[in-house]
Amino acid sequence: MSGMWDDLVGQSAAIETMRQAATAAHDRTSAPGAMTHSWLITGPPGSGRSNLAYAFAAALLGDGPDSDPATIRQVVARTHPDLAVLSTEKVIISIDEVRTLVTSSQYSPSVSNYRVMVIEDADRMTERTSNLLLKALEEPPPRTVWILCAPSDADLLPTIRSRVRTVRLRIPEAEDVADLLVARDGVERGVALAAAREAQSHIGMARRLAKNPDARERRAETLRLALGLRSVPSAVEAAARLVELAKADAESTSAERDAAEREQLLRTLGIEPGGTIPPALRSQVKALEDDQKRRSTRSLRDGIDRILLDYLSLYRDILLRQLGAEVPLMNSSVSTELEAAALAGTAAHTLEVMDAVAAARRRIEANVPPALALEAMLVSAARKGAA
Template sequence: MSVWDDLVGQGPVVEQLSSAAEGTSGLAHAWLFTGPPGSGRVTAARSFAAALQCEETPRGCGHCASCHQVLQGTHADVAVVRPQGLSFGVGEARELVLSSASRPTGGRWQIVLFEEAERATERAANALLKAIEEPAPQTIWLLCTPSPEDLLVTIRSRCRQVMLRTPPTAAISEFLVQRDGVDRETAEVVARASQGHISRARSLATDAEEWRRRGAVVEIPRRLTGVASAVVAAEKLYQAVKAEAKARTTELDEAETSELRHALGENAKGRMPRGTVGALKDLEKRQKSRATRSERDAFDRRLLDLASYYRDVLRLQLGAGNDLFNVDLEPELRTAARNGRPEDTVRRLNAIMQCRERVAANVHPQIAFESLTLALRTG
């Protein structure tokens, strides 16, 4: 066992980070972890943080107290920054810069692990720049983004880059079998359906509801028989995704609100002391921002599921159908490929990508979905 066990199909990255943790290849004060969604950017950064704090030799043993604490997110000298809303503001950035200058309380380093650093606003990024340029002697920054271009050039030029790739399907399948006890046939199917996204593969393998949601999306193409069916399909998709996103945030929102009300002195009758309204409104604002982000992420996840269907159709039309995402739908996909033209499939894929852009640009999702399903029907 080691801290690197959860990094799937990333041999060169493990070698690079192991050498740095051991001190054999030099240790930079700022690192930028990039790679496509699901490749394991945050996993790699967290594993590296554990190796840096490890008490044993070689670094990254996976069983000492420091390794365990970092991997569990409880190490006092590893600050994990996980933006909850749509963006990370300048006020939060200044607080982070201040805390990053602290000396380690017990570990070897003071480490800041910033997940989804691309969510930092321009002002926030500029506030972080100075600390990354001239960090405290024992401070190390670990930034995670999908692409280097997601950060200011002045920040990324001061970071050593770690580039992860999309894990091979076989590696994901083997991981599910070995780590989660998934039967091999199921592991192979969900590894393909996940499109190289490790956590998505685990969810599809272990959560029957998530598999059902994915199934409801990839059956949309066969239901688009007319204008009315296209509008109905858009409505069902919109409502289903909203319900999915709400389910992901409601329980957390309720727990946070209850905890804050208790901390502020709520009495037995549910009344709050004077002067606490502002704190509750601030929490509500953060929760709304998180809910909006959760919805957008859910919408995007389902659109990518839908895109996987047409990518498979296009592969078959071009004679490259040996590595389908949706192997469970192969007979249907082959029929769709025979009955259509590659240029129509490309237009459908472009329509899905355009819908993703519209939702990200704050177009009402239901309107964007209706436009999409109508475009998919006509090709």
């Protein structure tokens, strides 16, 4: 079990809270009030929300905070009979998915003391879907524990927030993320630290940047596009290129997985590789393809949002240089260009461009076509001259 806790970087307070709860769950004489049946884990992307949720789940399904290896393996593989998980890679969690999970939550544990229900990305539920979940949170069976994960408690309905105990994760220090990459993945220290800073301490993204040269080059090109803005036409061209880069990044992460899922489905259906799919089975293959398309849509939106977060870090570096602050750069690989950009603009203009980046994120979240939102943002940056 220690390995699961160790994957959480810089979250000692949250870990202690969950370990105390797990101890209380198995020992009624300890830490009164430490355990409850509905939890919400919040924190920025990459802070380890789901890692903490599954470490806590393993502790509940096993014998306590330091659970047995067999339980840990089942939780990691999501195969434990008393663990139910709702993890979507679509834009919205459907009401039918939550209805199925709520029905499952009424079952009694089969091999453990508890039945644990985990919802990742609980912020992707609509109000109607949230109200369905609310009924389950209000009167859970005595041996059922709900664990929700979301970026912020503000992303959930007030009625949901009032039924859960919230554990907040913080953004880990870049040095701590680098230490994890060095110890766990064997990454060279300098590369690990640069990746951690560029990823803004997002552990998964830092690992990808540290180990994937193509991902590093795509990110570097996005920065060069922003730093090279000189006119409105160049901003329009840059917006189109950003969408292309986000698509390439999404495809690089999903292509291999999509192929493996299709191969697994065909094998399950008894179809040889390259064989003809019988008409009676085509609907199942079509359903998989539809799911993969929806996942691709979310991956593209997530990729564009990462680009916008990178831009916020870029303009943050420019702003700090304009203000004369002597702090480490997040984007040290383009330090020369950053210094030039800082001299060419003003702090007021840079703040206005950062506002434009934040507005682009809100517009995309509200389903404005990404190309239009990016174009408006970059045109604003070109006109302000902050780049």
